Amino acid sequence: MTSGSSGHSGASGAAESAESAAYWATGLVRIQPGEIALRGYPIEELIGRFSFVDVAWLMVRGELPTKAESRLLEAALTAAVDHGPQAPSIAAARMAATCGVGLNNAVATGVNLLGDVHGGAGQQCLEVLDDVLARAREGRPLSTAVEAVLAEHRYVPGFGHRFHPRDPRRDPLLELVEQARDDGVVAGDHLAAAEEIELHLAEKSTKPIPMNIDGATAVIYGELGFTPELARGLFVLSRSVGILAHAWEEQQAGTRIKGPVPRSVLADYTGPDLRHPPD
Known part of the structure; x- marks a missing residue:
């Protein structure tokens, strides 16, 4: 009886140990x-x-x-590190740093603001480029594939910039992609699709709408074989460095409870005129 119980207990323990080991199994x-x-x-x-x-x-x-692949990825990560405190994620991290939270909390505040509108354009652009290339592989000319895809998008992520007439990060990044294509490191398909979109947008507009940082890095991530979801994750990894630096700078300044606008600036009031409650 005792021996049987011991054997059952041993088997149960082994099963529990195996289950525990498999619970967070990872490659x-x-x-x-x-x-x-x-x-x-x-x-x-x-x-x-x-x-x-x-x-x-x-x-x-x-x-x-490979060394060439690493160099291209490093360029994309370097280019997206920071874009100043006018970026909501940076501003939020700086404000958080003045509220008495730890540096990790301030960084998390900034990172958590990187969503579909602020921070998601690179992923969205790569999805557009992948869609163009999928249609081109069906036998359509690249220009026709671009026109068909853009007809489905009111806004084309990765092109144009609200601050820069021409994003200064575009040219050096695309030059690296061109060199990598010529060296046989990447195929150049995503680059060709993005440049065709630029041409199409220029034809439809009164002024050029060149690729921005999101478009240029989407080209790199696509050429290197990253999925759109990972493209966003890599952008977050890159921008986290800038968020960390800004939070640290603000923390070192010693300012307390810094709001989104200077204290002398009061928000416009748009409610009813001053009134008194009824008797």
Whole structure:
């Protein structure tokens, strides 16, 4: 009786242990006492030999990038680091930093503002480019595919900029893509689709509507084989650096409870005139 109970208990314990091990099963990292391996690579063999960008690629893609791929990804991440406190995510992080919260809370405040409208254009642009290329693969000329896709979009993400007549990040990024295409690193299909969209928009407008940072980085992420969802995630990774720096700068200034406008500026009141409650 005792032996049987012991055997049952041992089997139950083994099953529970196996269930626990499978609960958070992951192909990303192997953790054992004295051992850390990322995607199968011992961490000590990555440290000092591969860059942060290399390891970021490894973690989301499963293999290490080539040097040329890493250079292109690094360019996209560098270009999107910051765009000043007029960006809502940056402003929110700076305000949070004056409210007595920790640096991690201030950074999280900024990151959590990166949504579909502010922060999602890169993903949306890559979705448009992928749609164009899918139609082109059906045998349509690229220009026809572009025209068909744009007819379905009132707003084309990744083109034009509310602040810059021509985004200064566009040209250096696209030059790197062109070089990578010529070197056989990438195919150049997303670049061709984006440039065709630029031409189409210019023909329909009284002024050029060039690619902005979201369009240029969408080209890079598409050429490198990242999905639209990961394109947004990589943008968030990049912009987190700027958010961190702004939150830290504001925290060091020692200002307390800094609002969205200077204290001397009061919001316009649009309600009813001053009145008194009835007796």
